[in-house]
Amino acid sequence: MTRILFWLALVLLVVFAIRSKIRSLQQRQQQRQQSNPFTPPGRVAELPDAELMLCCAHCGVYYPASENVQAKGHDYCSHAHATL
Ligand SMILES: [Zn+2]
Structure with missing residues (x-):
């Protein structure tokens, strides 16, 4: 029984670690898109000082x-x- 609880806790830890890593990567990508003047295709780039x-x-x-x-x-x- 103790082994099952140990493995369950380990799996939950891994799942939470992966989710938080994905979330931080998405936040970093959003910050990069906001600071980067070169936007992906299909979006109009806004040049403030043009x-x-x-x-x-x-x-x-x-x-x-x-x-x-x-x-x-x-x-x-x-x-x-x-x-x-
Ligand atoms: Zn001239």
Whole structure:
């Protein structure tokens, strides 16, 4: 009888250990997904600091919209290219 109780307790211990290990792995995976900007396929990645990029009408270089110079209805990367 003592042997049966011993084996029962051992099996229960192993089951609880496996369950807690699986739970901690799931929590770690969720934390990794929240901190990782690269999301799995099918989900849209949210980039908090992404800035709109514009194409210069003179040289074709892409630059941040905050550095935009508008002239004659076109967008330019610098004042030098806007005046050319
Ligand atoms: Zn340019």
